[in-house]
Amino acid sequence: MSGSVYGKNFTISTWGESHGKALGVVIDGCPAGIELCEEDIQKDLDLRKPGSNKFGTKRKESDTVHILSGVFEGKTTGTPISLVVYNEDHHSADYGNIAYTYRPGHADYTFDAKYGFRDYRGGGRSSGRETLCRVAAGAVAKKILSELGISFITYSKEIAGFSTDKIPSSKEEIFADPLYMADAEVSSLAQKRLTECIENCDSAGGIVECRIKGVMAGIGETVFDKLDSSLAKAIFSIGAVKGFEIGSGFEVALSKGSENNDNFFADENGIVSKKTNNAGGILGGMSDGDEIVFRAAFKPTPSIFKSQETVTKDGTNTTLEIHGRHDPIIVPRAVIVVEAMAAITLVDLIFSNMFARMDKIKDFYLG
Amino acid sequence: MSGSVYGKNFTISTWGESHGKALGVVIDGCPAGIELCEEDIQKDLDLRKPGSNKFGTKRKESDTVHILSGVFEGKTTGTPISLVVYNEDHHSADYGNIAYTYRPGHADYTFDAKYGFRDYRGGGRSSGRETLCRVAAGAVAKKILSELGISFITYSKEIAGFSTDKIPSSKEEIFADPLYMADAEVSSLAQKRLTECIENCDSAGGIVECRIKGVMAGIGETVFDKLDSSLAKAIFSIGAVKGFEIGSGFEVALSKGSENNDNFFADENGIVSKKTNNAGGILGGMSDGDEIVFRAAFKPTPSIFKSQETVTKDGTNTTLEIHGRHDPIIVPRAVIVVEAMAAITLVDLIFSNMFARMDKIKDFYLG
């Protein structure tokens, strides 16, 4: 197997288990000359950190990132950037009862099926904690993109059935809300529902939306490595994602061509735009210059405190009550993970696009 | 760019334009010793062939496949298999009016943005015709999978808003229906709606569902190269796909953990199964031994005969009327494409899984 390395030219390699010594990521392919310090990364990590409010797991971790290589005198050098977060709060005892019993909705059974045994402490490699490496690498990717004028708005579009069409106008607005939603009223209803979930030892699902501005037309490859197919993989690689859609998404199944096609128009300078954006900013796998819009559906947290029927490692039927520290909702903490994966994917495809045309290569090489 | 190569260990490299001399695919990594002849591939190509019924484009092509390498005395040799389909019916004149005008919903504009110019004949590389290479490679992948007892049921789940929960029991049942649907009554309503679409110079969307049986537990890698994320990319790389979901898909956003978790149980032999399959056969990115179930939403054919507002290559506003030969619906012909991409992806991940455990490697090497 070789599934913890991602990206072709901007390549990240993540490692670490929930209750191991540390987690980390190596970024290979970050260009030289970008100002980078730990705080650039820490601020994103803090957005997914556990324990920030009553809907997050009570595990207490500072999740402090250390840059171990690839930065010299405050700038990236072009060599691999190694980022590490040391684990602090291992309450392995909390997880003892799951060493031999498969938790429904988790990877315990499939891990054993694949590898013969597993690091059962806190979900091991399949823990949501693995996503902090993605967030750390995503923060670096976003530094690159911000230099190109590309920006993100990613937020909780729907939680526990409460949804709104209001689009947040800034990151500040998003992260001011405890659920990272854009509409205080809807958020407050969702919070009420989540409190009920906690009381009922249950959990809820939701939807994250990501909108990306400033991507020039032509990014993405035309057949397999499309911008949309690449984003689909990136986002679906986040645990708990069960659905992904771009632009009008699943609604296209119900629309007509005359409704779904986005007409083009040109302004007085001949600059081409689309009148609508059902395409979500992507045509034929390539960015069309419009805002890129996609959504991901997250399942309810599988760790619930209700008693569940399941089996043990040796094939005996049993019931399981999970204890410990778990979010009743994955969505808010997943917001920054979605953004990170999109950013990493976009950087990779922007690099690939640099050698699409001979005239541009000549400019680069000879100029 | 380098986006027409797909797969890590079972690698396909596709080529060809809608109105060029030929289209083809090179398969690198097909194991030796599989019986393979052109008919094995042709029967799948025939399922996506244009002109088979009144809802398919009227372009007449025999789409005859030729095996140019990699097979000796009726068996694969382990060396690259080159498959070619020569183009016959080029009516380039049909497409002359789109050389300078961007068709809404198509890749014309983004192609020019990326490469500076494009082969405009019939959509060039972004034509749906490109998918015949995927179907050809998929037929080879399915030969491998069928030796492992893995089988597919892929069909039109929804067309133009008409949907049913009936699951087809066989491929014969699917392909007997003109729309590759499983329910004759629903299909007949959908056909009526499509006839209206044609009369209105419009088109419709729909949903393809794919169900895969016989996949052992543990296939797929745990972090980035998950089985679901890999399928997401595979399916989203097919033109016109705007949404993808596994198992309960987008519905998980509305469910609770206690509803969505699939409980495990063991039979008298200790064999582990799940009581439900909301997970769609995948847990933690790995197959769980259950049926794999996913769906893809296809947008309506963008080539409609209605007049549309758009711009020319030099940035002038204009209107466009597309003529020629186009399906009012993509879905039925996409059925076999979806199956092909899923098969190719699955073979690749089955190969990767072969070196997951040291004891299995030892058996292979020493045994």
Add this chain to the structure above:
Amino acid sequence: MSGSVYGKNFTISTWGESHGKALGVVIDGCPAGIELCEEDIQKDLDLRKPGSNKFGTKRKESDTVHILSGVFEGKTTGTPISLVVYNEDHHSADYGNIAYTYRPGHADYTFDAKYGFRDYRGGGRSSGRETLCRVAAGAVAKKILSELGISFITYSKEIAGFSTDKIPSSKEEIFADPLYMADAEVSSLAQKRLTECIENCDSAGGIVECRIKGVMAGIGETVFDKLDSSLAKAIFSIGAVKGFEIGSGFEVALSKGSENNDNFFADENGIVSKKTNNAGGILGGMSDGDEIVFRAAFKPTPSIFKSQETVTKDGTNTTLEIHGRHDPIIVPRAVIVVEAMAAITLVDLIFSNMFARMDKIKDFYLG
């Protein structure tokens, strides 16, 4: 297996057997906008074509290349370029005696060990004929490089023990000589020796040298994907190569640091050069702006007409007399193959270098 695809961003996928229907290559990642026609490729193919003089195999093939995709109105479009050469002259009968007997020095035995059986006709996939695909792809790579002012001098440095330090001044000079050597006198001695080889039913080895001018400093990655390590793989992937060296090569083992280090100096404009070139134009895995110089040692053609001891497929000791059409020397026909592989490798690393620096990426994206 997955070993017929080469290159990361400029990716070639080759296919075809010596006596199959055809051989070909798909190039994925060729930039758009390069003028390309079949003659550009044919002229290189003609340099490795069999039958051109008495030291080449007598097999008669026109080796005519066809461009099947990726070129429109005389220019590359950025989509995959499919190149095919159809086989004409199959004398399979010539090879009948080797179906069950392993030829010494050939891949017959290892092919069977790996795959269980093989296409034995003319060496199948392991035939030298496979290299025509490399030459075809190399011709395209050299079109790219020539636009960047990069040029090659590749020639037979040593044949059958006859060697000279004279460096050819042009391609014309090289290809005017029947052995592609730079010194007529030395060539004539080598030719005499080869004639003796033919009379003795034997064969000879030699050395190819390649010199590349115009490569800017900084091409190649610093750790694994060095320019020299990448060239080493590229050249060693050509059948019959048993040694590879850069610059002073194996002689460095005998030199001192004070002799082997190339001192730097600056001209009046501050342009940095080296006083000597023991490094062969590569320092720390990156081009240093100097001429790149490397050599490859080729073993004698293993197909000799002398009787040889060997075994059959079922493990019986026997003797084998090979008949048919074989070169007594591989080197001259390998010259253009070496050049092709170097060109393909260089293009790939030039692409990778385009995103080494943030300022350059910004220029590209925003400029």
Add this chain to the structure above:
Amino acid sequence: MSGSVYGKNFTISTWGESHGKALGVVIDGCPAGIELCEEDIQKDLDLRKPGSNKFGTKRKESDTVHILSGVFEGKTTGTPISLVVYNEDHHSADYGNIAYTYRPGHADYTFDAKYGFRDYRGGGRSSGRETLCRVAAGAVAKKILSELGISFITYSKEIAGFSTDKIPSSKEEIFADPLYMADAEVSSLAQKRLTECIENCDSAGGIVECRIKGVMAGIGETVFDKLDSSLAKAIFSIGAVKGFEIGSGFEVALSKGSENNDNFFADENGIVSKKTNNAGGILGGMSDGDEIVFRAAFKPTPSIFKSQETVTKDGTNTTLEIHGRHDPIIVPRAVIVVEAMAAITLVDLIFSNMFARMDKIKDFYLG
């Protein structure tokens, strides 16, 4: 750039600079179920550790490895293994004089040419210290290979012109000698010569030979990813390597086919072997079951204490005297690095070979 990731299915990602906080490697694709502890890795690291004798640099580092992930209860879990060595002894002051002056024979100039600036402390990423990550990963690879019965003999074949044909019979024999040579007499002559080198502020080159036993026939892919081409890249990616050869190597240029071909023979059980091993255990890019034999030529340490002519970063001619701690010879410490890179490469190709044949895949999947 993306050059610090190596391997397709057994993938290593290295990071770290000579004088940064730490160096490390992430191994993705190590099978589950291998017993692994830090001592398994430490013993190889100790063989390349600086300061072990008078011919090694005087830098004092304990080079203690830490396993941060991927091992649970003493066994590999199949998830990424993160190995870290923290730097202790930074005497950055030693290197201050090279911040603005390019050292001949080093990557200083090319680093600046590529990235615009560099971490100049101790050679930064291009330091020989980078190789400890390869050694650490190599130790893990060798654990895998030893379970398959594959073993290595790697040693200093030639140092400063002193060479011998004696092949060591054990690792103990090799590492008992201060120069890791197999012949005490020759070693003692070489040591005397190195002492002269030190006195003369100069350095010397040499040759490492690696011999691998127990590799089954058929490992390696037939075209680009040959066993020999893959080893060539692996070994040439080690700094200071300027030549690489397999089996008879460069001598083949002078031999005849009748001499160079290795005749096959079968024993009474029909087991096929070769009478000689000019091929170095590789035919047509695949292992032939015989011992694999290759050699690499290392240039003299470029850091010499003699005054050298060079230029500054701003293009001024100057002279440079390097001070600090440097080996007069790279070869002995490179022995374990060569072995590591060969082991990593071999594991990767053994994995690729597992899906070469359909019957083997079936056994794996269904058995």
